[in-house]
Amino acid sequence: MVKEMLTGNLAAAWGARLAEVDYIPAFPITPQTEIIEALSKWIDNEVMDAKFTNMDSEHSMITAAGTAAATGARVFSATSSQGLLYGFEMLYNIAGWRVPLVLINVSRAVAAPITLEPDHNDILSARDTGIIQIHVETCQEILDTILLAYRLSEDERVLLPVLINMDGFYLSFTREPVLIPDKKKIREFLPEYHPKHAFFKASKPMAQGVAVLGGSAYSYFKYQLHLASLNAIGVYNEVANDFKEIFGRSYPAIEEFMMEDAEYVLVMSNSFTVKGKAAIKSFREKGIKVGLLRLRLIRPFPKSELRLLMNGKNAVAVIDQNISPGSGGILFNDVSSALYHEKHRPDVLLSFIGGLGGKDISLTEFNYIIGEMQKSVETGIVPETQLLYTENDMRQIDKFQKIAGKM
C-alpha cells in the first residue's frame, strides 16, 4: 500500500490498472486525456498487460468497448462532455447488449457557449440509457469506485455498463494524497471476470442487439433492463459492504454529513460537495441544525435510502449543478418524486441551480440557501427553482459584455 499525490485522472488510470483490464479503446478530449495517456504509457512500458487502441471517435470507442465486453474481456475507457454526446446512441446500445464495462466521464459543461469547466449536463443526459451512474467527490474515491464498479457491473443480477462521473479540473487536474491498495487485497475483492452470459467465441455463434419489431419483445427486454438496474441498488450495497470490510473505506449509495439531528438538509453531488460540507460546518458552529446528503449512486436512484434519510426533516434544498432548460434541476425531480407519497416527508423542498460551467458556489450562496429554507418553513411559501448567481458575477458579465461590444 502506497500513498501518493495523484490527480483524479491518474487515480482513474490506477483504478483501471489495478482492475487488470484487458482492453482500452481510447479517444482524447480535455479534461480526460491524461487518463488514456497514462494507460498507454504503462502498456508501452509493459507494467500493464492490456490491449490499447486509438479509435477515430467516441462513437467508435464506445462501440468497440461494448463489443469487446461481449467477448468476455474486461473493458475500460474514458471520455468527457462533447465526446460522450458524440457517442450517445451507442450508450443505449451497450446497455441493451447487457455487457459489463466501466466508462469514466470527466464532467465538462456542454456547448454552446463552449467551456472546459465542469457541470453535470453531460453525464445526466445519459441518465435514461440504462447505464449505471456513480458520481464521486475525491481522487481516492475515483480509484476505489472503479474497483467497485467492475464488481457491480459483472454481477449476473446486473450485467450493465457503469459510468463513473468525476469533475473536470476540480478532480481531473487536482492532486491530493491517494492510497494505492495492494494487489492481493484487490484480487480478494475483485476476482477475474469469467462471463457466463455474453461472450463471442468462434465455436459458439450468438447474436447481440437483434431487431425486435412489434412492441411486445421490445417492451419485455427494455423492462428487463429496468429491473436489472433496480437490482443494482441491492448489489451495490453488498459490494460497498465488502469493499468496506476489505479496504476500510465506506461508500454508501448516499453519503451523510452531519445529518444527526439535522432539521435542514442540503443535497449535492460530485466534488463541489466539499464546499457544501465546509459551509455546513460553519453553520453548525453558529448552532444551525443543518446536514448534507451527497448523491453518489445516481442510476439506479436509491429511493428507499433517500426516504429514510429525509423523512421528518423540516426543509430540504437540492443544489443541481445542471439545468434542464424549461424545467429546472434534474436531480430535484428525482428527489421530489421519491418523497411525494411519504407521510413524514420534509415540510418544504427547495430547488437551486448552482456551479454551472464550474462557477464557484461560495458562502454567500450557501447563506442564501439557508435563509430561503428558513423563510419557506416559516411562511409555507416555496419559491420556484432559483439560480445561485451573485452581484459580483453580474459585474463580471457586464465587463465581458462591454468587451464584446454590446454596451
Add this chain to the structure above:
Amino acid sequence: MIQNQNNMMKGIRFHGRGGQGMKTASRIVGTASFMEGYFAQDFPIYGAERRGAPIMAFTRLSNNPILERGIIANPDINIIADETLLKDNAANILQGTWGGTITLVNTHYAASHVKETYQVSGKIATVDITDIALKIISEPVLSSVAAASACKLTGVISKESLEEAVVKELTDINLKKEVISKNTQAALASFDNTPSISFSDLKLSGEESKNRIIRLRYEGPYVGSASVYGHGNTITKKTGNWRLFKPVIDHETCSRCRACFVSCPHSCISLDESGYPQIDYENCKGCFICMDECPKQVISKEREVRAW
C-alpha cells in the same frame, strides 16, 4: 499527519505564463507539504493552452483534511513569477489579495517600489528568481525556484522536503539527472534568497457580506446570447511581454538577405526603406527563429530586464 498546530491552512497561488513552470511549481510545493506530513492539494487552471498565456496554479496545505476545492480567491501567499502580468488587467493577478496576503514578485526592483506602484495589499517581498535560474540552470525555467520561494514563505517546509520534492517532481516529467541537480541547487539558492516573513494575525473579513444573490431577468438575444459584436481587440494585446530575451540585429554586418523577414512566424520583422530588417519589439515573442535562420549570424540574444 501533523496534529499539534491548530487549524493551520495555507493557500498559495502562483501566477506565470504558460511554459514558465508554474504547474510544476505548485506540484513541488504540494509534494513537499505532503512529505512534511500535511494534507495537501495542488492543481493548475488554464484556458486554451498555449505558451505565453497567463496561467495560475494553486497549492493548499493544512494540518486538517482540506474542505476546499478550486481556485484560491484570497491567497495567503501570492507568487508572481512574471512581473509583466502586473500590467495585464485581464490577468487580474492581485485579485482577492488582502491585508493577510504575502506577495512575492519575481523582479530586480525593490519590494517598496512594487508595493507603491501597484498598490499591493499585505506584505511583499521581491526576489529575482529568473536571475537565479539563469545563473544556475542556464535557462529561464522557474518551477523549482518559484516553488522554493513559496516553501520558504510558508515557514513550515524544510529545505530537505523541498529538495526531495524537486527531485520527485522533475523525475516524474523525465528530466535528466544533471538538469534535476541544477534545479535542486537553484531551488536551495532561491530558498536562501527569499526572506522569512511572518503571517499577520489579520482574519479575512467576511467578503461574502459584500456580495449578494440576485435574480436574472430575460434579456433579448443581443445581450442574452454569447455573441460578440465588438471588433477584434487582439491587436491591443502586445505579445512582446512574453519575451525574456530579445533578438538584436547588427545592421552594420547585415546583408539584407531577408531570411529573418521571411521566417518570422509572427510577422514581427519588417523591412525599412533601405531594405534593412526591423523588429517590432512590442509584439516579438522572442522565439529566435530569426537568429537560427540568419546565414551571416548577425542576430544576437540579449537578456531584458523589464522596466515598467
